[in-house]
Amino acid sequence: MFGNMISDMMVKPFQSPLFDDPANYGLDHDNVEFKTSDGVTLRGWLIKGGTDRVIVQSHFGVQCNRAGYCPKGKGLIKPWKTNISFLRQAKFLADQGYSVLMYDLRGHGESDAGPTPWVTWGPEEAKDVLAAVDYIGNRPGFQGAKIGLLSICMGAGATTYAYGMEDGMSARQNVKAMVAVQPLLYNYFLDAFGMPGFLRRAGGKVTQSRIGYDLGDRSFLNDVGKISMPTLVVQNKNDPWTNLDMVKAYYDGLTCDKEMMWLDIEKNRFAAYDYIGREPASVTSWFDRHL
Template sequence: MTEGTTNEAPRLSNDHINDVLQQFADRFGQPQRSPVLHSPSEQNLDYEDVTFPSLDGVPLEGWFIPAAGSNKLIIANHPMGFSRSGIPTQFEPWHSRWAPSGNGFEVNFIPDYKILHDAGYNVLTYDLRNHGFSGAANGGIVSSGIFEARDVVGALQYMRNRDGTRDMTIGLFSRCLGCNATFSAMTQFPEAFNEVHCLVGIQPVTPQIILAHHLALAGVPANRIEDLEQYIVLRTGIGFSRTDAREWAKHVHIPTFLSQVHDDVLTQPSDVQTMFDNIPIAEKKLQWVYGTTARWDGYLEFQRRPEPMLEWFEQYLS
């Protein structure tokens, strides 16, 4: 069950608005790490704790979950502020931050890996830099995909150089920040994807849009988005124009399945629709998730209704 959102935004003083803008910039620039609370053992999955370098050497931590006799591999990453195991939004401080948008419930990704494993896929899942157990880098900031793109490439290189996996057929399962990072990696390092067969992308988002919706829920006037950007630039050195996933989508050249909660209160349908339209190939599909306004339901869609995404993987990894 999802939590309802508040329809009437509070009225804030200018000083309070400035405090809110600073808090948003701090949390967006360097979100608190979510712990790795769950393990594949909870689903009776054999797994290996692995560590490998990102393209620029940042140590990344993950799990390799083998599927006996399979030559197919899914590499999975996660949204901003999550870890490879999900996010404990039922607990503080995450609950207070996310409950106002209707996302005050836990997301546990372990069932996703069980579904993929049982469908015959080996799975590598890892924490992006500055998340989970992976290393700190770039001053601890989250770059909405610019630096995290190096993690995507590092995971591909690790699997291609590891005994037993180097010849596997690869698909990507990239979520939110992880999907933005994948789009960014395809823009920066297109040669890394020559032998990647397909992508399932869960709820990529343009940072400016999701932050504008956060401001609206907090009662901050829409015209203060420019002030928020200034706070973020002072915090990270990165403005909105450098993190536009809609532009990065123009560099996606592998079969791509995108999924998004249509009425997500933290974004708008036109954002993912534009990304989808900008992908310059015919082998693509956009799935809308209806009946909820909670973004977290989009992350749980695979474990609730895996068939469409599994069919995509089966079509392009067979």
Template sequence: MTTSVPQLDIVAGRARERFDTLLNTIADNFSVSRRSPILHTPAEHHLHFEDVTFPSEDGTPLEGWLVPAAHADTIVIVNHPRYFSRSGLPAHVEPWRSDFGATGNDIEVNLVRDIAILHDAGYHVLAYDLRNFGHSGAANGGLTSAGIFESRDVIGSLIYVRSRSDLQQVKIALFSRCLGANATLFAMQRAPQMFGNVRCLVACQPLSPRMALERAFERHGLPIDLMDELDRRIKLRTSFGLNDMSPINAARSVRVPTLVYQVHADVMTRPSDVQAIFDAIPDHDALPKELFWIHGTTRRWDGYLHFQNEPNRILAWLERYTR
């Protein structure tokens, strides 16, 4: 990362002012995330559930739902994408429609339906809000770190499950999405001992921030040469550079069977990024992994809706490694 701004210096007049404003806007929006409300609960599916709160690894209070299933011997711990809460994202209404409409993601995503499917398949479910999202506590000055700070929440959820007398003997599977998937990979890198009895991982649409920002540059007409300057501004806000926040190196620490899936033509990233994350996951007979692509859409949100629309492949993966 450079410490000067030569590429911005050579841009003159109004173009420079526009680029400077856009860089600051992108850096600000990248560093802090708007919270979304919890508009749905498992009660809509006639499910018994418990409102729970538990500490992250660093003590940040996390809010969630525990949805028990009769005679279940496995719990699926579910987290969520950036900007979402455990209940989803109301991107069909303002201000989220304006936030995501340019990428076609102006539809509601109701993630509670996923909880109902997992419950009906015979799993306990713990769904929780990451720090700075939903009803969970504010932490780290409200900064979003692409999974670095949020990895503490993944570890907190594992500690919580193991601390409950009614869950100490259950098997654990993880269903992690986007920011939540990145956080899981960073947690596996930093504290591998916490994943000793985790049976498998489903990772929905993990993402490298640099790639997402490159696509944002394309939409805004920003020269790619200004990426180093954006990197500098983000580091001044968060203390992390874009390469620090890439989950690719962390993926090398995965030690559980892992299923990754992604919208192939997602306008917010490129297939090469998810492929690189997947390729970094160790691959041998004792550690199976799979990657599948969702075709026929450019909308990232369709990836988050995939499980509730076509659950069989993911349910089969969970069953294979937990039953």
């Protein structure tokens, strides 16, 4: 029983229904869908701001979707008490002449589940990031557009794994810059979360039976050095759910043009996700420099 409960908390898909809409922000947009290399249909919004620069936004995992985070339905203990709408930064970017592709990763929001019908913290979701980039690259009117990646938490992990794939992100020459917000590895999260060992083992056993491998054996740190585009890493230094040395290792492993942005905000991991929408220029100015 405990094993299923812990595994569900970590990898159960479709825990967050869509709660927001671009129309609430007066944004011109299309509802879009596209397929991944393994046949999964992903759905999202293409926010229209211009055709020469596009931001592909990849959200964090499990309790999120393309719209962001909503506390409704998240139980008694909520990591953040108010909505975190990713459409805030989308509106800012659209006003600056960017288009923004906001899509649901597999097993989230309105996208379909994958062949592995569980959240994998990045290895399977890497195919989704590649599919999103390819969708923009092939969409009429957007061929030749410069692409920036706004990759948040699991989205950052998935993007990094995509660089380690054969015919992966390195082959996409239209991708010019990334903002990686709080990349997080599974084991470091469990360490920081302080989960008792017996619960961790029970949950890990169930998760391994579901996805076919131990999540703790996978690390995007092995692929960081393959990232070739200018990368800004954003991290709240007061985040209690991570290991800051791991984030530093991520940054140190980058061999491209890079910068580190340390935020000094509320002692809550979700505070950085909220910060992106409250202070979008401080983060997205990286794209202005490189796109």
